[in-house]
Amino acid sequence: MNILSYAILGLINKEKLTGYDLTKIFNDSVADFWSANQSQIYPELKKLVQAGLIEYEVVIQGEILEKKLYSITPEGKTTLKKWILEDDPVLPQSKDIFKLRIYFAEHLNKEQLLGKLTKRQQKCTNLLKRYQIKFNDYQNIPVPPIKLGDYILLKGAMAQLEAQLVWLDESIDYINSIL
Amino acid sequence: MNILSYAILGLINKEKLTGYDLTKIFNDSVADFWSANQSQIYPELKKLVQAGLIEYEVVIQGEILEKKLYSITPEGKTTLKKWILEDDPVLPQSKDIFKLRIYFAEHLNKEQLLGKLTKRQQKCTNLLKRYQIKFNDYQNIPVPPIKLGDYILLKGAMAQLEAQLVWLDESIDYINSIL
DNA sequence: GCGAGCATGTAAACAGTTACATGATTCC
DNA sequence: GGAATCATGTAACTGTTTACATGCTCGC
Structure with a gap:
């Protein structure tokens, strides 16, 4: 299985x-x-x-x-x-092409690098907005116990996206400060 | 390729x-x-x-x-x-067995559910600590431009883990409040 | 001398993607 | 009548995992 x-x-x-x-x-x-x-x-x-x-x-x-x-x-x-x-194996080894490219970013000039980061910001923001709309639906209807999974996982997805947006912001600042 | x-x-x-x-x-x-x-x-x-x-x-x-x-x-x-x-495709479709199990969590009683969440917390905390040690090394040596990728990606990994820990904390509180 | 780690490869099985193939339903 | 969506399946290919297989080096 x-x-x-x-x-x-x-x-x-x-x-x-x-x-x-x-x-x-x-x-x-x-x-x-x-x-x-x-x-x-x-x-x-x-x-x-x-x-x-x-x-x-x-x-x-x-x-x-x-x-x-x-x-x-x-x-x-x-x-x-x-x-x-069952017990979960360590932590998920996710694959992220964007991060892989950024990891090799010494090849890019400042504009190219910032361009890639701001594009990702845009995508994250759009997805986060969709999640927030979903979340508002859950907030209005009190849900346990059937929708517990939906609720928690949605909050998790939003938290991850928000963290990524903060990281992108900080990275942009960092690049602006050193390049 | x-x-x-x-x-x-x-x-x-x-x-x-x-x-x-x-x-x-x-x-x-x-x-x-x-x-x-x-x-x-x-x-x-x-x-x-x-x-x-x-x-x-x-x-x-x-x-x-x-x-x-x-x-x-x-x-x-x-x-x-x-x-x-090259342009990056939308956003990575990561796979996370832990989240999948939690999504089906209506099968678990309060103790089992909290047990799974706290175990994950432990694992995240351990990994975060390892990242923080790595990060301290970077902080002491000023790095650009060669280590730019390493620095940014490490910060990204830490941000994601920190966000996940906050989410796990909030989820535990939520479960305690409703079950 | 021994064990952990260095070093290179292959085979088989399994999981995932892309493309093919077909047809019904619903709404405009 | 046509387009979007509902609905089910297969084939070929690509990517990933697990296992097999072998041998050297370095430090104790």
């Missing part, structure tokens, strides 16, 4: 979902800490059904379109709970 | 390195924003030599051990500079 299968299991456990729903979720709502391509989803769902951890009912959409609505089985729930409690 | 090959190119550009050196660097100093396994390094080095972007001299270590010390070629420098200036 790879991590993706647990991710799928966890999402289906929250609510019944189709493969298409899962695809959207991995590209939108949980993308900050996990992602997956559409082409990974369907084979993985098949494996999970074979393993007896999920099952599906065929639902007719419109006139003839058959969609598979997946739900978790009791065995799936047990497997999921066990996995959630 | 994949990203790893540019990462290798950038590192070799800073100083002459062996495959073994690169392996260590990808597991230690740059692990915060890029990582690679030993088994990826050697085939990639071969490709870069074939492409004429790096070259090596054989250095004898001790009596007979031959090690290959790689250096960047002029074509390699050109290729690297071009790549560094």
Whole structure:
């Protein structure tokens, strides 16, 4: 069982979902800490059904379109709970092309370097704004216990972005002071 | 050319390195924003030599051990500079198993949930301490322009960890207040 | 002499990306 | 009628991990 299968299991456990729903979720709502391509989803769902951890009912959409609505089985729930409690390996080794380029930045002149940093600032600001809109929705509706994960993770994503923006600001100041 | 090959190119550009050196660097100093396994390094080095972007001299270590010390070629420098200036795709889609588990945390009771969060706090604190020691070394020696990348990226890693610690603290308080 | 670390490589399995392929539904 | 979106799947390729395989060097 790879991590993706647990991710799928966890999402289906929250609510019944189709493969298409899962695809959207991995590209939108949980993308900050996990992602997956559409082409990974369907084979993985098949494996999970074979393993007896999920099952599906065929639902007719419109006139003839058959969609598979997946739900978790009791065995799936047990497997999921066990996995959630497992110890986490050290810390995630994330990959960040932007940081990699900046690390090699002795090649850039001041303008190029500042240009790259301000572009990133812009992107972070835009994403943060989207998160803040989401957050305002949560604030209005009191949520525990079902939405606890959503709430905490959203706050986490926002905190990381805010920290990155402060770091970018400081880096710009630093570069201005030395170059 | 994949990203790893540019990462290798950038590192070799800073100083002459062996495959073994690169392996260590990808597991230690740059692990915060890029990582690679030993088994990826050697085939990639071969490709870069074939492409004429790096070259090596054989250095004898001790009596007979031959090690290959790689250096960047002029074509390699050109290729690297071009790549560094390329625009970065949106924002990195990092994967964080810990966050994924917390997202599914409605399965945990208060103690289990707080246990997971405090364990992560411990790990973040330990890593932050190591970064702070590194940082103190940089502070004593004035560094630009060669060590600019090291300095900025280290500050970035520290900022992210500090933000995560604040987030974990707030999350613990939040959970205590609602559960 | 021994153990930790230096040094280089390959093979197999697994995970992830990009592209292909098809068709229905919903809303305008 | 057409476009965006819903919906499901496969194929080929690329990237990553884990394991295998070997041997030297340096310091104690």
